[in-house]
Every structure is written in structure tokens, then in C-alpha cells.
Amino acid sequence: xxxxxxxxxxxxxxxxxxxxxxxxxxxxxxxxxxxxxxxxxxxxxxxxxxxxxxxxxxxxxxxxxxxxxxxxxxxxxxxxxxxxxxxxxxxxxxxxxxxxxxxxxxxxxxxxxxxxxxxxxxxxxxxxxxxxxxxxxxxxxxxxxxxxxxxxxxxxxxxxxxxxxxxxxxxxxxxxxxxxxxxxxxxxxxxxxxxxxxxxxxxxxxxxxxxxxxxxxxxxxxxxxxxxxxxxxxxxxxxxxxxxxxxxxxxxxxxxxxxxxxxxxxxxxxxxxxxxxxxxxxxxxxxxxxxxxxxxxxxxxxxxxxxxxxxxxxxxxxxxxxxxxxxxxxxxxxxxxxxxxxxxxxxxxxxxxxxxxxxxxxxxxxxxxxxxxxxxxxxxxxxxxxx
Amino acid sequence: xxxxxxxxxxxxxxxxxxxxxxxxxxxxxxxxxxxxxxxxxxxxxxxxxxxxxxxxxxxxxxxxxxxxxxxxxxxxxxxxxxxxxxxxxxxxxxxxxxxxxxxxxxxxxxxxxxxxxxxxxxxxxxxxxxxxxxxxxxxxxxxxxxxxxxxxxxxxxxxxxxxxxxxxxxxxxxxxxxxxxxxxxxxxxxxxxxxxxxxxxxxxxxxxxxxxxxxxxxxxxxxxxxxxxxxxxxxxxxxxxxxxxxxxxxxxxxxxxxxxxxxxxxxxxxxxxxxxxxxxxxxxxxxx
Numbered sequence: 001x002x003x004x005x006x007x008x009x010x011x012x013x014x015x016x017x018x019x020x021x022x023x024x025x026x027x028x029x030x031x032x033x034x035x036x037x038x039x040x041x042x043x044x045x046x047x048x049x050x051x052x053x054x055x056x057x058x059x060x061x062x063x064x065x066x067x068x069x070x071x072x073x074x075x076x077x078x079x080x081x082x083x084x085x086x087x088x089x090x091x092x093x094x095x096x097x098x099x100x101x102x103x104x105x106x107x108x109x110x111x112x113x114x115x116x117x118x119x120x121x122x123x124x125x126x127x128x129x130x131x132x133x134x135x136x137x138x139x140x141x142x143x144x145x146x147x148x149x150x151x152x153x154x155x156x157x158x159x160x161x162x163x164x165x166x167x168x169x170x171x172x173x174x175x176x177x178x179x180x181x182x183x184x185x186x187x188x189x190x191x192x193x194x195x196x197x198x199x200x201x202x203x204x205x206x207x208x209x210x211x212x213x214x215x216x217x218x219x220x221x222x223x224x225x226x227x228x229x230x231x232x233x234x235x236x237x238x239x240x241x242x243x244x245x246x247x248x249x250x251x252x253x254x255x256x257x258x259x260x261x262x263x264x265x266x267x268x269x270x271x272x273x274x275x276x277x278x279x280x281x282x283x284x285x286x287x288x289x290x291x292x293x294x295x296x297x298x299x300x301x302x303x304x305x306x307x308x309x310x311x312x313x314x315x316x317x318x319x320x321x322x323x324x325x326x327x328x329x330x331x332x333x334x335x336x337x338x339x340x341x342x343x344x345x346x347x348x349x350x351x352x353x354x355x356x357x358x359x360x361x362x363x364x365x366x367x368x369x370x371x372x373x374x375x376x377x378x379x380x381x382x383x384x385x386x387x
Numbered sequence: 388x389x390x391x392x393x394x395x396x397x398x399x400x401x402x403x404x405x406x407x408x409x410x411x412x413x414x415x416x417x418x419x420x421x422x423x424x425x426x427x428x429x430x431x432x433x434x435x436x437x438x439x440x441x442x443x444x445x446x447x448x449x450x451x452x453x454x455x456x457x458x459x460x461x462x463x464x465x466x467x468x469x470x471x472x473x474x475x476x477x478x479x480x481x482x483x484x485x486x487x488x489x490x491x492x493x494x495x496x497x498x499x500x501x502x503x504x505x506x507x508x509x510x511x512x513x514x515x516x517x518x519x520x521x522x523x524x525x526x527x528x529x530x531x532x533x534x535x536x537x538x539x540x541x542x543x544x545x546x547x548x549x550x551x552x553x554x555x556x557x558x559x560x561x562x563x564x565x566x567x568x569x570x571x572x573x574x575x576x577x578x579x580x581x582x583x584x585x586x587x588x589x590x591x592x593x594x595x596x597x598x599x600x601x602x603x604x605x606x607x608x609x610x611x612x613x614x615x616x617x618x619x620x621x622x623x624x625x626x627x628x629x630x631x632x633x634x635x636x637x638x639x640x641x642x643x644x645x646x647x648x649x650x651x652x653x654x655x656x657x658x659x660x661x662x663x664x665x666x667x668x669x670x671x672x673x674x675x
Binding site for chain 1: 563565566568569570571572573574575576577579583584587588590
């Protein structure tokens with residue numbers, strides 16, 4: 001399907017801060033698309049440019065083939081769900097939902113049936129007479145959704161709509177939003193800093209940092225093959241190992257030389273030269289851990305180490321394992337915790353291993369991205385990449 | 388019920404003060420209106436309705452009508468000017484806000500009386516405003532700017548404008564402007580979102596502003612006296628004349644009583660309206 005909402009070379013500056021720089025993005029019709037990034041990455045500015053609240057300094061915005069860059073918000077077939085919901089406090093739930101149609105001067109009877117239909121959709125027919133300050137957070141959120149959807153926008157913009165809710169409610173609303181998206185079938189542009197929200201809802205995600213797009217792709221694509229160290233570190237958790245290309249075995253695999261470690265096999269889809277500096281990223285849950293040396297199979301990396309830290313998290317446990325100059329984070333799902341005769345403990349010697357396909361190589365690395373990783377407790381007092 | 392008792396104790400001094408210096412004098416004014424005058428400028432014995440009857444003259448009706456329309460017009464103009472001003476100040480960047488507010492307050496550094504006299508000089512037939520308007524051909528050489536109801540309205544607007552801007556600014560400053568964005572997002576044009584979302588959002592500031600202008604305007608005395616002339620006289624001037632020239636206290640009291648009732652009317656109206664809207668509303672209170 002062709003692009004529906006398109007940003008072409010959009011830039012926006014606020015004073016000395018370049019909020020968005022030269023971003024191009026194509027969102028397909030009916031897609032649930034997320035802009036994901038830390039606060040200040042420019043994702044909300046992108047949304048406000050789409051809504052018409054901010055005029056871009058450069059670049060154009062197209063909706064369904066039409067250039068909407070200069071149009072004021074009221075002339076765009078786009079509606080927003082604000083982080084604060086921005087429900088009108090002096091109006092009842094019914095009047096809030098009816099606002100868009102009332103402004104459009106639609107017949108009273110039509111407004112009534114449409115609002116009733118929306119109240120049904122958000123299951124709040126019995127709350128129609130209440131004022132916003134009499135509603136709970138989740139109810140406000142649902143009213144905000146209904147108020148936006150009643151205008152049948154081409155695109156629904158959602159600005160961190162779940163951020164103000166507590167965890168349990170957030171998970172519930174997450175599913176509701178997904179259902180609503182399936183039911184109404186319009187394009188959703190969803191802004192969030194929460195990777196779990198973005199991963200669970202989106203058809204595609206654009207990861208943003210510093211006003212630029214780092215990577216666009218389906219959730220699995222972004223998680224399994226991040227293109228930059230930022231994406232690797234921001235989405236989920238990972239270990240970074242710094243080294244050089246030793247040699248390439250065939251079209252698919254190569255060996256890496258990493259200081260203090262034996263040669264590491266890694267899946268390769270790039271054109272690499274021996275001797276070229278490279279960064280290996282391997283996610284904690286892809287690494288296996290055991291007391292005994294496992295039986296060796298091909299295309300796997302086996303490393304001996306010492307457990308420096310153990311964090312029990314219920315459904316799984318995190319281990320920090322000293323291997324050469326590195327502290328490698330390993331995540332292990334529990335099977336039968338109390339039946340395990342030899343649980344891994346602090347200071348135990350152990351083996352870790354992973355399949356060559358599970359690591360991925362990055363040719364660029366920003367030191368700052370290390371700060372996004374889960375850091376072991378301070379008491380250990382060692383840098384992550386201690387040399 | 389202990390809380391109740393403490394509340395009474397705490398408000399007792401204020402209550403006593405108000406009773407002593409507001410309620411009792413006001414009641415005295417009402418009482419004196421029904422007493423005859425005596426030739427020495429005092430209050431005679433006995434009771435009479437003559438003074439009240441004497442108020443029903445065409446002259447007083449004219450003055451009352453003028454007082455009302457000048458006050459209403461002043462309030463309306465003040466609101467029209469203060470709404471955009473308050474909105475602009477509230478939306479201005481933080482560092483500009485205080486400077487703009489300072490500009491609103493600066494006139495208070497000069498005595499009110501001095502400022503009204505300054506207007507007299509400005510509007511004087513030989514004054515700069517008159518000369519300037521004449522030069523650009525807006526008024527003829529015979530036109531009078533001073534001693535005209537329009538001059539009263541002008542100076543009253545000038546005097547009361549800061550009192551209108553401040554409560555509107557206070558309400559606008561607390562207003563969540565994301566609501567205006569939401570309205571625009573839902574299809575409202577700029578003026579529609581101003582009227583349907585911003586105005587209701589700051590309605591208590593507007594009510595305060597109206598009361599703060601309209602009530603003192605009804606009782607204006609100095610401004611119409613200095614710039615109004617005979618054709619710009621208001622009820623306040625008549626009260627002063629009855630006291631100082633005629634030395635007829637009952638007559639002045641009767642006029643004052645009418646004024647008090649006229650002031651009470653909008654207050655009570657607002658109270659009733661707000662009771663209807665919400666039980667806990669207070670006139671002067673801003674939105675929480």
C-alpha cells in the first residue's frame with residue numbers, strides 16, 4: 001500500500017535546540033505506527049507538526065497525497081489524543097465527545113446517535129452526564145479516544161496516551177487501544193518513550209534520537225537486528241563487545257578478535273574487511289549459562305567466566321559474568337527453581353554460550369549509548385567495559 | 388462541631404469590624420432616608436416619605452440612566468480590552484510576563500487624583516489631544532472633548548483597566564492552553580475555541596473583573612466631577628451636591644440607598660447564578 005501520511009525532510013528548531021532535523025518518514029494507510037525514543041528526541045514535535053500545532057522550519061507534510069504543511073489544525077483531517085487528555089472541564093462527557101460534530105454544525109439528531117455509538121464503543125453510556133473531574137484516569141482516556149474518533153479522522157495521533165496511568169491500567173488500555181485500532185481501521189501515529197508499549201501495539205516503529213530517525217521497522221526487526229548502538233541499547237538490553245574482524249569464513253559468518261576472549265563467531269550480512277574495527281552486540285536472553293562445560297556444537301561461542309552478580313527477578317534471573325575484560329549480562333528464564341540441584345551462585349565458575357546467529361555487528365558505536373544499558377549494582381564498582 | 392466553633396472564633400474580629408463600619412452605617416443611611424431634614428443641615432425629628440417621593444423626578448431618572456449606561460459601557464470596554472491583554476500576558480514567555488504586568492501596574496505609582504487632572508489637561512480645548520485630533524481633521528475647532536459623557540467613559544476605562552486585566556490575567560495564567568489546542572484539533576476556528584473553551588475556562592476571572600469595574604463605576608464621583616461637567620454628571624455627583632451644597636443629609640441618604648440597592652442587584656444576581664452552576668463557587672475565588 002502506498003504511503004498515507006508522509007514527512008518529507010522535516011526540520012524544527014526551538015531557540016537553540018534542534019528538535020527535529022531533516023526527518024523523512026512514510027506511514028501507510030491503516031497502519032499502527034509508533035515514534036519511539038527518549039524524552040527530548042523530537043517525537044512529540046513530529047506529532048505536533050502532523051497535528052498542525054507546529055509549523056516546520058523546513059520540509060513538507062503530506063496526507064493522502066495532499067500537502068497539508070501550512071494548514072491550521074482545524075483544517076486537517078487529523079485528531080489528537082493528548083497526554084493530559086485535555087478534556088474540556090466545563091463540559092459533560094457527552095458534550096466533550098460531541099464537540100467536534102457540534103463545531104461542524106451537524107444536525108442534533110445525528111450528533112446524538114453518533115455520541116451514543118461512541119459511548120457504547122468506550123462502554124461509558126452510563127457516565128455520559130459526568131464532568132471530567134468526576135472520572136478516573138482510564139475513563140478520561142477513553143473519553144479522549146471517543147472525542148477524537150467521532151470526527152472520523154484520517155489519522156489518529158496519540159501523544160503518550162498511557163503515560164499518566166498506573167501499570168495495571170496501562171496494560172488494560174493497551175489492549176483496548178489495540179482493539180479500537182482493529183475496529184475503526186484508521187491510521188494511528190503513536191508517540192511513546194515506552195518500548196514495551198511500542199513493541200506490543202505497532203505494525204512498525206521509528207526509533208528516534210536527537211531529532212533524527214535511527215531506524216524504522218517492524219518490532220521484531222528492530223529488536224533482532226538493530227542498525228545502531230542506540231537502537232540496540234534503547235530497545236531491550238544488550239552487551240557490547242569491542243573488537244576487530246579477524247576473517248570472514250564464508251558469505252554468512254565471520255570471526256571476530258576481541259581482546260581477552262577467544263575468537264568469536266558471528267553471523268554477518270555486511271561486507272567486511274579483515275582488521276576493520278567492529279562492535280558485537282549480544283542480548284542477555286540469547287546467552288545460555290551453566291556450571292558445566294556444555295557439549296560443543298558448531299557456530300557457537302563458548303566462554304568460561306565467573307559470576308559476579310545475581311539478581312533474582314521472579315520470572316527470570318540476571319547474572320553478570322566476568323569474562324576476560326568484560327562483564328557480560330545474562331538473562332535466564334526459570335524452569336524449576338527449587339528443584340535445581342546446583343543453582344548458579346555468586347562467585348561460581350560457569351560457562352556461557354550463544355549461537356553465532358544471535359549476535360549482531362555494528363560498525364558505528366556511540367559511547368553514550370552504553371548509559372542506556374541496565375547497569376549492575378554499584379557495590380560491584382566495575383565499569384561495564386572495564387579494560 | 389468543634390471545627391465550626393473555631394471557624395466562628397477566627398472570623399469574629401472581621402465580622403465585628405464589618406458590622407461596625409459597614410453594616411451599621413449602611414443601615415443608618417437607609418434609616419436617615421426616611422427622616423426629614425432640618426434647616427441647619429442636620430436630621431430632623433419624626434418620619435417622612437417625602438424624600439423618597441422627591442427622587443421620582445425626570446432629572447434623577449436621567450442621571451440614573453446615565454450612571455447606568457456609563458458604568459455598563461465602561462465595563463464592556465474594559466472587558467474588551469482586558470481579555471486580549473490578559474490572554475497575551477498569560478501566553479507571553481515567562482521573563483516577559485512580569486515586565487508586562489509591571490506595565491499594567493505602573494499607573495498606580497501616581498496618585499489617582501493627579502492622573503485625572505492630567506487627563507483634564509490632555510483633553511482641554513488647548514490641550515495636546517484636542518490639537519492633535521484637530522490637526523488630522525478628526526474634530527472641528529468647536530468640538531469639546533472635556534465636559535462630555537465620552538470623556539467620563541474614557542477616563543473611567545483608563546482608571547479601571549488595570550483592575551480588569553489583573554483578575555483576567557490571573558485566571559488565564561492558570562488556564563490550560565492545551566485545551567485550546569484540543570479545540571482547534573477538533574475543528575474549532577481560533578475565535579470559536581476562544582469563545583467556547585477559553586472564555587468558559589476563565590469565567591470566574593471575568594465575573595471578578597466585571598464586579599470590580601461595574602460596582603465602583605456606579606459610585607464614581609471624582610471622574611465625572613472633574614472631566615464630566617453638567618452633561619456628564621452621575622449619581623455620585625448628585626449625592627455630593629446634596630451633602631455639600633444643599634446640606635440635605637436625608638436626600639443624600641435616599642440617593643445613596645438607591646445606589647446601594649443598585650450595586651447589590653448585580654452581586655446577588657451573580658451569587659444566584661453561581662449557586663445554580665456549582666454549590667461551592669465563590670465570587671472572588673479563582674478556579675482551583
